[in-house]
Amino acid sequence: MLTNAEIKRLKSLREKKYRDEYGQFLAEGEKMVQEALASGFNVLQIIREEPDVMARISSLSTPPPVIAVVEKPAPRPLALERALYLGLDSVRDPGNMGTILRLADWFGISTVFASSDSVEFYNPKVVQSSMGSIFRVNAVYCDLPELCSRFRAMDMPVYGTFLDGVDIYTQQLANEGLIVMGSESFGIGAEVAAQVSTRLHIPSFSKGPGAESLNVATATAVILSEFRRR
Amino acid sequence: MLTNAEIKRLKSLREKKYRDEYGQFLAEGEKMVQEALASGFNVLQIIREEPDVMARISSLSTPPPVIAVVEKPAPRPLALERALYLGLDSVRDPGNMGTILRLADWFGISTVFASSDSVEFYNPKVVQSSMGSIFRVNAVYCDLPELCSRFRAMDMPVYGTFLDGVDIYTQQLANEGLIVMGSESFGIGAEVAAQVSTRLHIPSFSKGPGAESLNVATATAVILSEFRRR
Numbered sequence: 001m002l003t004n005a006e007i008k009r010l011k012s013l014r015e016k017k018y019r020d021e022y023g024q025f026l027a028e029g030e031k032m033v034q035e036a037l038a039s040g041f042n043v044l045q046i047i048r049e050e051p052d053v054m055a056r057i058s059s060l061s062t063p064p065p066v067i068a069v070v071e072k073p074a075p076r077p078l079a080l081e082r083a084l085y086l087g088l089d090s091v092r093d094p095g096n097m098g099t100i101l102r103l104a105d106w107f108g109i110s111t112v113f114a115s116s117d118s119v120e121f122y123n124p125k126v127v128q129s130s131m132g133s134i135f136r137v138n139a140v141y142c143d144l145p146e147l148c149s150r151f152r153a154m155d156m157p158v159y160g161t162f163l164d165g166v167d168i169y170t171q172q173l174a175n176e177g178l179i180v181m182g183s184e185s186f187g188i189g190a191e192v193a194a195q196v197s198t199r200l201h202i203p204s205f206s207k208g209p210g211a212e213s214l215n216v217a218t219a220t221a222v223i224l225s226e227f228r229r230r
Numbered sequence: 231m232l233t234n235a236e237i238k239r240l241k242s243l244r245e246k247k248y249r250d251e252y253g254q255f256l257a258e259g260e261k262m263v264q265e266a267l268a269s270g271f272n273v274l275q276i277i278r279e280e281p282d283v284m285a286r287i288s289s290l291s292t293p294p295p296v297i298a299v300v301e302k303p304a305p306r307p308l309a310l311e312r313a314l315y316l317g318l319d320s321v322r323d324p325g326n327m328g329t330i331l332r333l334a335d336w337f338g339i340s341t342v343f344a345s346s347d348s349v350e351f352y353n354p355k356v357v358q359s360s361m362g363s364i365f366r367v368n369a370v371y372c373d374l375p376e377l378c379s380r381f382r383a384m385d386m387p388v389y390g391t392f393l394d395g396v397d398i399y400t401q402q403l404a405n406e407g408l409i410v411m412g413s414e415s416f417g418i419g420a421e422v423a424a425q426v427s428t429r430l431h432i433p434s435f436s437k438g439p440g441a442e443s444l445n446v447a448t449a450t451a452v453i454l455s456e457f458r459r460r
Contacts, residue, residue, distance in 0.1 A: 210338070
């Protein structure tokens with residue numbers, strides 16, 4: 001049985017401050033715990049307690065039957081391959097971040113880069129909405145302009161979406177390079193935009209005055225689908 | 231200035247019970263209020279009060295400077311045209327519902343049907359995540375199996391996504407018919423599935439054991455993009 005102090009410490013992992021301090025995060029629910037155990041992540045503790053204890057620890061509105069305490073992976077240098085990568089510029093919404101990790105997993109993108117002002121990968125809502133993909137996709141914080149330079153230096157394209165970009169449905173797309181997705185509110189920042197080699201646009205099919213933009217996760221879905229189907 | 235009783239009544243519109251009782255819902259924030267005013271919806275009241283009053287009424291964590299009280303449109307019979315429609319089977323998550331309305335708006339789908347056990351269109355989170363598309367797209371509850379029959383009777387295809395469906399990237403797609411999206415947890419119900427004329431599948435490009443499925447909103451994004459690009 002867990003002591004009150006232990007419960008309090010586990011509960012503290014809902015907050016970024018304590019996830020950073022302990023280098024740990026929570027995976028909640030049977031599916032998520034299974035995914036953590038099946039992954040290369042270091043699972044430190046499996047918690048199965050009475051519902052009232054689970055409710056105190058959990059970030060979910062319905063407390064799960066099981067929670068795992070997982071070690072955050074240490075950042076490690078990554079050698080770029082001639083493959084497709086995703087780069088996220090200031091993606092702040094945890095639901096969007098988790099959904100994008102799940103999309104990357106589905107569309108065979110092994111590594112997702114994010115600017116350091118993006119939401120934390122180990123935020124409970126990111127972990128949950130990734131549906132376990134957080135345990136399969138490399139999620140790496142980086143200096144995005146510097147990363148773009150590395151792609152350009154290797155002669156790989158850097159793609160970004162802009163209102164004045166070329167129609168993605170007719171544009172030639174490579175099967176290597178970096179696809180940058182902008183923030184929900186501000187799009188792609190100027191420093192990164194300056195490094196984009198191909199400006200893409202998802203055209204609207206609305207007949208009248210329609211939606212002004214797509215949500216960043218659904219735009220990512222359309223773009224990854226277009227890159228991969230060809 | 232609003233009385234306490236008025237504030238209480240407005241606050242009650244956060245709940246479905248009272249939205250049904252009054253036949254009204256809230257549009258929160260400058261953008262949403264502008265969209266409501268620009269639409270054919272009947273805007274009953276515009277509220278601009280001190281922040282503490284706005285905080286009491288609003289469903290948002292940061293209270294907006296303005297809120298509109300909007301009349302729910304009365305359900306009206308809809309004559310089916312030879313066009314593309316979206317049908318949602320038990321979509322429960324308000325964020326997904328709002329995002330799908332926004333996608334429909336972007337991809338020129340004039341009407342979105344939903345089974346009556348789907349989340350309410352006028353739920354504050356649906357309104358918010360639709361980013362105003364709730365005011366431009368017809369959102370209609372219906373008996374989904376009966377709707378499928380109507381499409382079939384007009385000799386229009388009914389599409390649905392299934393794990394054993396045909397690859398959407400190579401399948402011929404019509405520019406008319408109904409695209410049914412299943413619930414996040416249970417997919418498409420048996421009664422609707424029996425009426426689907428073309429079973430589609432979005433293939434995964436993951437090299438190892440990847441994500442098991444896509445979120446319903448991102449799957450809708452991929453599917454609408456495929457129908458429209460051709």
